[in-house]
Every structure is written in structure tokens, then in C-alpha cells.
Amino acid sequence: MSTNVMNIISGSILEEEPTLNLAELCQCCQTPAEFIIRLVDQGVIAPLEGESTRQWRFHQSAQIRTHKALRLRQDLGINLSGVALSLELLDEIDSLKRELNQFKHIAENQLFDSNS
Amino acid sequence: MEYKDYYEILGLKKDAPQDEVKRAYRKLARKYHPDVSKESDAEVKFKEVGEAYEVLKDPEKREAYDQLGENWKAGQDGFQPPPDWEQNFDFGGGGYTQGNAEDYSSFFEDLFGGDRASSGRYHRSGGPSGGFQAKGENVRAKIMIDLEDSLNGTKQSVKMSIPEINEQGQVVSKHRTLSIKIPKGIKEGQTIRLSKQGNPGHGGGEPGDLLIEVAFNPHKLYNINEKDISLNVPVAPWEATLGAKIKVPTPDGKKMDMKIPPDSQQGRKLRLKGKGLPGKNAGDFYVVLQITLPPSSNPKVKEYNEKMRDEIDFNPRSYLF
Numbered sequence: 221m222s223t224n225v226m227n228i229i230s231g232s233i234l235e236e237e238p239t240l241n242l243a244e245l246c247q248c249c250q251t252p253a254e255f256i257i258r259l260v261d262q263g264v265i266a267p268l269e270g271e272s273t274r275q276w277r278f279h280q281s282a283q284i285r286t287h288k289a290l291r292l293r294q295d296l297g298i299n300l301s302g303v304a305l306s307l308e309l310l311d312e313i314d315s316l317k318r319e320l321n322q323f324k325h326i327a328e329n330q331l332f333d334s335n336s
Numbered sequence: 337m338e339y340k341d342y343y344e345i346l347g348l349k350k351d352a353p354q355d356e357v358k359r360a361y362r363k364l365a366r367k368y369h370p371d372v373s374k375e376s377d378a379e380v381k382f383k384e385v386g387e388a389y390e391v392l393k394d395p396e397k398r399e400a401y402d403q404l405g406e407n408w409k410a411g412q413d414g415f416q417p418p419p420d421w422e423q424n425f426d427f428g429g430g431g432y433t434q435g436n437a438e439d440y441s442s443f444f445e446d447l448f449g450g451d452r453a454s455s456g457r458y459h460r461s462g463g464p465s466g467g468f469q470a471k472g473e474n475v476r477a478k479i480m481i482d483l484e485d486s487l488n489g490t491k492q493s494v495k496m497s498i499p500e501i502n503e504q505g506q507v508v509s510k511h512r513t514l515s516i517k518i519p520k521g522i523k524e525g526q527t528i529r530l531s532k533q534g535n536p537g538h539g540g541g542e543p544g545d546l547l548i549e550v551a552f553n554p555h556k557l558y559n560i561n562e563k564d565i566s567l568n569v570p571v572a573p574w575e576a577t578l579g580a581k582i583k584v585p586t587p588d589g590k591k592m593d594m595k596i597p598p599d600s601q602q603g604r605k606l607r608l609k610g611k612g613l614p615g616k617n618a619g620d621f622y623v624v625l626q627i628t629l630p631p632s633s634n635p636k637v638k639e640y641n642e643k644m645r646d647e648i649d650f651n652p653r654s655y656l657f
Binding site: 227228229230231232233234235236237247248250280281284287288291292295296306310314318321322325 | 362365366369370371372382386471473474476491514515516517518519521522524525526527528529530531533547548549554559561566568615616
């Protein structure tokens with residue numbers, strides 16, 4: 221396989237792209253609307269605006285979250301409330317890790333100071 | 337083809353009972369699930385575990401696999417199953433019971449794949465004449481970048497392994513290297529979308545997208561939180577007390593003059609608006625003051641501190657009592 225000649229591909233930041241309606245979200249996740257509605261009911265994803273399902277607008281990150289929910293459900297056999305719980309706990313771990321890194325960063329700097 | 341030790345992959349002994357196989361699989365599947373694990377090779381491990389379970393959970397397949405194992409010698413790469421081995425076992429046609437065929441290794445394929453040419457699940461029916469047209473699936477990947485990549489929007493090559501089907505109809509993991517431009521100002525946890533770089537479409541449909549989740553390598557100076565960047569800057573006790581003008585390195589590689597206000601306590605944050613990660617809502621750059629003491633081995637330091645102790649009336653712990 222040749223990897224010498226390559227075009228540089230420019231990507232876009234998914235999260236900053238225009239919002240999705242229900243049909244678009246279904247299409248990019250290849251899942252029926254019923255599943256999306258159940259995810260909204262469980263609070264796994266939330267529409268940014270829109271009273272009725274027809275008017276719903278979703279942030280692009282809902283696409284990633286829906287994918288995760290689909291995969292967790294299929295691969296690990298978790299039901300939807302279990303998926304919701306898992307995703308919430310994973311989010312919490314992420315934010316705790318970020319916070320921990322911040323403290324580690326300070327601690328490392330102080331260690332560096334005391335040696336210098 | 338390369339022999340795969342399914343028992344080793346699941347961490348099992350050869351004589352493990354069926355319910356132990358199930359338990360081992362479930363535990364490892366949770367551990368290595370790509371949406372749960374942060375390890376970079378989680379996807380590969382997860383697929384391996386799934387493949388191993390697919391064989392070992394079925395007593396018939398497991399028996400067939402065990403027979404093969406005896407004929408296989410360690411270090412022998414060019415493994416071929418005995419020509420008639422499948423005759424005793426009835427899974428000639430289509431061995432998959434769950435999941436996508438693409439998820440299994442060529443080793444699995446050769447043993448349990450069955451008649452690939454006629455397996456509709458494997459060769460997606462279609463072509464423009466089939467009347468069925470659909471966009472290809474989106475493919476997901478992860479990438480680690482440096483702070484500078486997001487600040488400057490630099491070029492990065494991304495290595496990925498994607499399961500593909502070769503001429504023999506086997507599933508091989510193909511390594512693909514893409515050269516991509518990191519979008520300026522992207523933050524941790526965001527996703528780069530590369531249009532039409534995902535799986536090919538069906539029946540003339542357009543290809544899916546490649547979605548790459550971004551994480552940052554730790555930086556030796558700066559700490560990154562969302563779009564904000566912070567830097568710990570040591571200051572002398574008198575600088576913190578009296579105020580001072582110091583130079584600090586900013587993330588863009590420049591030096592900047594900064595005024596420290598008098599009476600700055602340890603940990604005080606000074607903000608430079610808009611100097612964090614660039615973009616629509618640019619982040620801020622924070623300088624966090626770290627009061628750093630000069631060593632008491634210096635006689636002058638000792639002398640001045642003793643003088644302060646004796647002459648200044650200051651009790652920092654008054655609020656404790």
C-alpha cells in the first residue's frame with residue numbers, strides 16, 4: 221500500500237456544524253425515530269429546541285451520543301436505562317479525570333519548583 | 337493465516353465450563369468496549385474478545401476449534417486447517433450468529449465463514465441495478481493531538497485499521513494512513529468530521545463520514561480545560577506582596593508582559609481574555625500564581641525572614657481558633 225502521496229484532507233469540527241432535525245439524526249445514526257424518541261425520554265440526548273418532535277433540533281454531539289447508546293445496547297446487552305446510567309457515569313469519569321489532571325499539573329509544578 | 341488462541345484471549349483454561357466462558361466474555365466486553373475504555377487499542381481487543389466468544393460459546397464450534405488446536409504447533413504462522421475438518425461439523429453455510437461479518441478475523445473466516453460467495457450477509461446485495469441505495473456507514477476513530485496542533489491548525493497523519501474485504505473474500509484489517517488538517521481551536525472531546533471518508537455507500541450511495549474524536553496529549557507547561565489554557569507561574573513572595581511586572585510565555589510561543597497586582601495570594605488567577613484556544617468562542621489564558629520561597633540556606637533570606645517574624649504582627653491562622 222502506498223502512503224507516500226497523500227492529499228491533506230481538511231476536516232470540520234462536528235460540534236460546530238448546523239443542528240440536526242429528527243430525520244437527519246435518524247439518518248446519520250441509521251436508527252428509527254422511535255429509538256431517538258426513547259433516548260430523549262431517558263434523557264440520554266435532549267433537543268436544543270422544539271416543542272413537538274417535528275420541530276426538534278439536535279446538537280451535532282447528539283449523533284455521537286446516539287451512536288454510543290446504540291453500540292452499548294447492542295454489544296453489551298444493556299437496556300436503555302442502563303445505557304443512560306452508563307453514559308452519565310462515563311461523563312462523570314471524564315470530568316473527574318480532567319479535574320484530577322489539573323491538580324496533578326499543579327502538583328508536578330510544585331515538585332519541579334522544590335528541586336530547582 | 338495466523339492461529340489465534342481464543343482461550344488466551346478470554347483468559348481461560350482449556351477445560352473452562354461454558355458458564356465461565358460467558359462470564360469471562362461479558363467482563364472483557366465491558367472492559368474493552370470502545371465507548372467505555374480509554375485504551376487506544378480497545379477496538380481491536382474488543383473485536384478479538386467477541387470473535388473468541390463467538391467460537392467458544394457454541395459447544396460444537398468449540399469442539400472443532402479444540403481439535404484444531406492440537407494440530408497446531410507454536411510459532412507456526414502458516415496455519416491451515418486440515419482439508420476435511422469441516423465435514424464432522426455442521427456449520428458449512430454461514431457461521432455467523434451475531435454481529436457483522438466484517439468484525440471477524442481471517443482466521444475466524446477460514447474456519448467458520450462458510451460459503452462466502454453465496455452469503456448475502458457478507459457480500460451486500462446491490463449495485464445500481466438492485467434499486468437499493470444507501471449512504472455508507474460513518475466510521476469512528478480516536479486521535480491524540482498536541483495543544484499546538486489545535487492552536488495552529490497543523491497537519492497530522494492518522495493511522496487507522498479498518499476491516500476490509502480482500503479479493504479472496506477474507507476480512508483483513510487494512511491500515512490506512514490519512515493526512516488531515518486539524519481544525520483550528522478544536523477542543524478535547526470534540527469530533528473532526530471528514531466527509532465521505534467512511535465506509536463506501538451501497539448501490540451507488542455516497543460514502544459515509546469518518547468521525548475522529550480528539551483528545552490532547554498532556555503538555556509540559558500548559559493545562560487545558562475546554563477552551564481555556566492555564567499556566568502555573570512561580571513568583572517570589574515579595575513580588576506577590578508588592579506587585580510586579582513579569583514576563584510570561586503565552587501558548588502562541590510569544591512572551592508577554594504581565595502585571596501582578598499587590599497582595600496576590602497563592603493560586604491567584606490572572607486572565608488574558610481570548611488568548612486560549614482560538615475559534616468562534618475563543619478561550620481565555622490564565623496565569624496561576626505559585627508563590628515560591630527562596631531557600632533559607634541563603635543567609636540574607638534567613639536574616640530578612642527572622643526580622644519579619646520578630647517585627648511583623650501577623651497570624652495567618654487566626655480564623656482557625
